Amino acid sequence: MEHIKIRQNEEFIKLGQALKAVGAVESGVEAKEVIQEGLVLVNGEIDTRRGRKLYEGDLVEFDGIQIKIEK
Structure with a gap:
């Protein structure tokens, strides 16, 4: 499982950005x-x-990739 931390000054991350951040898409x-x-x-x-x-x-x-959003 991949983990993405939301930036301190932000409340959320957009779905497309999350997929790019873990390299699931280019x-x-x-x-x-x-x-x-x-x-x-x-x-x-x-x-x-x-x-x-x-x-x-x-x-x-x-x-097959799971991404967990964290603060």
């Missing part, structure tokens, strides 16, 4: 494509919004 365009194709789960449910705000405790799953 670009924002690729992130947009896999999200819109319904290949990404947020807290166990498909989410097709690249701009989905992720907060502490959220869990993202894509292509």
